[in-house]
Amino acid sequence: MRQILFTLLLSVLVTGCVSTPEGHDYSAFRAADPHSILVLPPVNNTPEVIAPYSLMAQIYRPIAESGYYVFPAAVVAQTFKNNGLTVASDTHAVPVAKLHEIFAADAALYITIEEYGTSYVVISSETRVTASATLVDLRSGTVLWQGKATASSAETQDNSDSGLLGMLVEAALTQVLESVSDKGFDIAAITANRLLSSETHNGLLHGPRSPKYGQPAKSEKAK
Numbered sequence: 716m717r718q719i720l721f722t723l724l725l726s727v728l729v730t731g732c733v734s735t736p737e738g739h740d741y742s743a744f745r746a747a748d749p750h751s752i753l754v755l756p757p758v759n760n761t762p763e764v765i766a767p768y769s770l771m772a773q774i775y776r777p778i779a780e781s782g783y784y785v786f787p788a789a790v791v792a793q794t795f796k797n798n799g800l801t802v803a804s805d806t807h808a809v810p811v812a813k814l815h816e817i818f819a820a821d822a823a824l825y826i827t828i829e830e831y832g833t834s835y836v837v838i839s840s841e842t843r844v845t846a847s848a849t850l851v852d853l854r855s856g857t858v859l860w861q862g863k864a865t866a867s868s869a870e871t872q873d874n875s876d877s878g879l880l881g882m883l884v885e886a887a888l889t890q891v892l893e894s895v896s897d898k899g900f901d902i903a904a905i906t907a908n909r910l911l912s913s914e915t916h917n918g919l920l921h922g923p924r925s926p927k928y929g930q931p932a933k934s935e936k937a938k
Contacts, residue, residue: 738934739917744859747852749821750923751784753791753814756803757826757846766831767803769900770846773907774826781913782925786818794818815853822859825849830865831899841869842898844906850919862917866905868898 754774757767771788778785794817800806807825814823830845847863913921917934921927 736917736934739860739862739932741860741920741932741935743852743857744850744920747822747855747857747859748923749783749850749852749859751786751820751822752778752850753786753818753820753823753853754778754788755806755823755825756792756795757828758803758807759828759831761828761831763831763899765897766828766844766899766903769831769897769903770826770828770844770907772900773904774824774911776904777908777910777912778824778919780925781911781919782922782928783919784924786820791818811851811853811856818853820853823851823853825851831903833868833898841867842902843867843869844899844902846903846906846910848910860919862910864906864910866902866909868902 754771757770757774759767775785775788795801795806800809811823814820826846826848828844828846830843833840833842843865844867845863845865848861849858850860851857852859909915910918912918913925913927913932915933918932920932921930
């Protein structure tokens with residue numbers, strides 16, 4: 716019982732400490748007004764080999780729904796491959812002027828995966844995906860926007876009615892099930908949406924193909 720009360724108290728304290736991040740300064744983003752975005756292969760800082768493929772499969776939707784043209788992943792990958800660039804970090808090192816010359820994109824999105832996968836921690840198990848991204852104007856090299864987002868399967872878990880033994884068993888089962896079913900794919904979709912969607916706080920601005928083009932971003936409304 717003490718363990719359960721401690722867990723609940725800790726949850727309340729953590730929740731109480733969470734606050735909305737300060738809004739972005741979108742002035743450079745608005746001035747550049749990019750219409751097309753080149754998404755570079757993500758740099759993977761996790762031991763999960765599947766992480767870049769899982770996140771890349773989810774990253775295009777929120778960008779396109781925000782109103783931008785996104786260069787097809789297969790075309791981008793093949794172009795880099797034809798030029799001898801098969802490692803993500805090497806593509807991130809290509810000068811912006813060269814990227815603009817090759818793809819003629821307005822901006823490039825540089826993504827880094829910081830967490831990906833299922834972990835077991837004493838009485839809980841979760842699948843967590845964390846990614847950060849930087850949008851750079853390929854015509855000037857100016858950083859237009861930066862963001863970071865995390866999503867976890869623990870956000871939807873409810874074990875408040877379980878005893879300590881029940882919580883331990885549930886955590887073990889969750890770890891097995893989420894590993895076998897590759898829960899990271901679903902969590903990566905939530906992370907990508909939180910990171911990039913123009914409908915989220917500090918997400919991208921509404922692009923030219925969005926009916927909300929020109930409207931303030933979510934975080935700008937709070938200023």
